[in-house]
Amino acid sequence: MNDLRAGAAVALAIAGKDARAELRGRQIAGSTLFFATLVLLLFGFALGPDARRLAEAAPGLLWLAIVFGSLLTVARLHQLEAEDGALEELARYPVGRHAIYLGKLLAGFAAILVLGGVLLPVVGILYGIDLAPAWLALAATLTLGAIGLAAVGTFYAGVTVRMQAREVMLPLLMLPVIAPLLLATVKATTAALAGNPLGDLAAWLQLLLVFDVVMVVAGATTYGHLLEE
Amino acid sequence: MPQTTIYVAPRTREQTPPPAVATQELARLFGRSAALAGVSLRVEAGATVALLGPNGAGKTTLLRILATTLRPSFGTALVDGVNVAERPDLVRGRMAYLSHATALYDDLTAAENLRFAAAMRALPDPAAAVGAALGRVDLTADADRRVRGFSAGMRHRLALGRLLLGSPSVVLLDEPHATLDADGMALVDELIAGWKAAGTTVLVASHQADRVTRLADGWARLDGGLLVQTGGSGVSETAPAMLGQALPVANA
Numbered sequence: 340m341n342d343l344r345a346g347a348a349v350a351l352a353i354a355g356k357d358a359r360a361e362l363r364g365r366q367i368a369g370s371t372l373f374f375a376t377l378v379l380l381l382f383g384f385a386l387g388p389d390a391r392r393l394a395e396a397a398p399g400l401l402w403l404a405i406v407f408g409s410l411l412t413v414a415r416l417h418q419l420e421a422e423d424g425a426l427e428e429l430a431r432y433p434v435g436r437h438a439i440y441l442g443k444l445l446a447g448f449a450a451i452l453v454l455g456g457v458l459l460p461v462v463g464i465l466y467g468i469d470l471a472p473a474w475l476a477l478a479a480t481l482t483l484g485a486i487g488l489a490a491v492g493t494f495y496a497g498v499t500v501r502m503q504a505r506e507v508m509l510p511l512l513m514l515p516v517i518a519p520l521l522l523a524t525v526k527a528t529t530a531a532l533a534g535n536p537l538g539d540l541a542a543w544l545q546l547l548l549v550f551d552v553v554m555v556v557a558g559a560t561t562y563g564h565l566l567e568e
Numbered sequence: 569m570p571q572t573t574i575y576v577a578p579r580t581r582e583q584t585p586p587p588a589v590a591t592q593e594l595a596r597l598f599g600r601s602a603a604l605a606g607v608s609l610r611v612e613a614g615a616t617v618a619l620l621g622p623n624g625a626g627k628t629t630l631l632r633i634l635a636t637t638l639r640p641s642f643g644t645a646l647v648d649g650v651n652v653a654e655r656p657d658l659v660r661g662r663m664a665y666l667s668h669a670t671a672l673y674d675d676l677t678a679a680e681n682l683r684f685a686a687a688m689r690a691l692p693d694p695a696a697a698v699g700a701a702l703g704r705v706d707l708t709a710d711a712d713r714r715v716r717g718f719s720a721g722m723r724h725r726l727a728l729g730r731l732l733l734g735s736p737s738v739v740l741l742d743e744p745h746a747t748l749d750a751d752g753m754a755l756v757d758e759l760i761a762g763w764k765a766a767g768t769t770v771l772v773a774s775h776q777a778d779r780v781t782r783l784a785d786g787w788a789r790l791d792g793g794l795l796v797q798t799g800g801s802g803v804s805e806t807a808p809a810m811l812g813q814a815l816p817v818a819n820a
Binding site for chain 1 (some may be wrong): 636637638639657661663667668670671673674675680684685687
């Protein structure tokens with residue numbers, strides 16, 4: 340029990356430190372939001388003014404924008420550690436490796452949740468969709484999707500943080516792994532917007548939950564090896 | 569005249585204090601080149617030892633292995649009797665390391681950087697420890713300034729302040745005088761003297777041989793990844809048996 344409490348304290352301290360650093364370096368968070376919004380806008384231009392077509396494509400476009408934004412977010416959170424040898428120092432503290440992973444994951448989750456929380460109404464406005472009736476189902480989908488993205492992103496950001504070509508390698512490694520998550524989040528969002536809370540939606544949310552559990556456990560047990568040379 | 573028998577107790581392992589640091593044939597390869605090529609070194613508990621040698625001698629590699637940052641390619645390294653490769657988690661709680669990089673977060677203030685380090689070390693009274701550390705390195709007035717605006721010397725002093733959080737039994741310093749002005753160098757000397765007085769084992773890698781040997785009990789010279797010479801007290805080349813003695817003292 341004490342180990343659990345100590346691990347939670349470490350994870351919260353790391354997440355708090357990352358959040359503080361990100362909020363102070365506002366240009367990074369701002370540019371990620373701007374980039375993701377721009378992606379939605381350009382997708383809208385590419386699909387044309389057909390409202391029905393836009394509404395049908397909205398779930399996929401929303402989650403692509405969240406995925407692109409997540410790539411920048413998790414990379415940035417690890418970049419904080421790569422500057423000035425901070426990652427080595429972090430690895431030298433007498434704390435569990437899983438707690439370090441969970442701390443970085445928590446910071447990533449919070450950032451992706453905020454990103455999705457901003458992009459959802461943007462999608463509603465740009466593509467003319469009424470999100471209000473489905474807000475609970477959308478919130479559940481966003482939460483589970485953000486956990487999965489943060490879990491995979493944190494692990495692969497750890498893999499690539501010491502690489503020269505990390506900006507290229509992170510999406511190359513991460514995108515194939517999150518394909519099931521992308522499929523499940525898009526389907527769940529589509530079901531939620533179609534007002535189908537007890538049918539397909541529940542099945543896709545269950546798939547997301549399983550994906551999250553597997554990725555979090557896999558990340559927490561293997562992340563420690565990435566911190567050693 | 570009655571014969572007097574004098575009983576001499578046999579020398580036991582318990583009478584020989586375990587070394588603070590012991591390495592045996594320690595080697596580390598980077599690709600096909602060996603940064604460390606079989607170093608066997610023993611540093612007694614409480615000793616202050618200068619690690620000397622030219623660039624590329626293997627000083628930093630040795631310290632990074634002892635600090636659990638690098639895994640050895642071959643050989644064994646013990647800190648306080650604990651094998652760094654087998655139980656790095658135990659070593660981390662007993663050791664503090666100052667590296668070339670200051671490892672600070674630029675967007676956090678000086679106090680926030682140390683508070684984070686205190687949280688990672690689970691100190692019982694982090695606020696007091698951080699305040700004392702900032703005072704010791706003369707950064708109290710800059711406690712609430714972001715590190716991004718600090719000079720190289722101030723960053724270095726803040727990194728030194730981080731070493732004062734907690735009570736490590738072994739302190740590893742890699743070029744601690746680098747980037748510091750005269751006052752900063754004097755501060756490093758004072759800190760080393762303080763650790764020495766407290767019985768903390770200190771290993772200092774430095775190019776400033778005169779300065780660190782003045783502070784140290786002994787010295788070890790590395791060259792080309794090999795231990796070429798030791799001198800003074802508290803440091804010696806490890807005999808194979810010594811490492812065997814150190815192993816049983818590992819505890820959780």
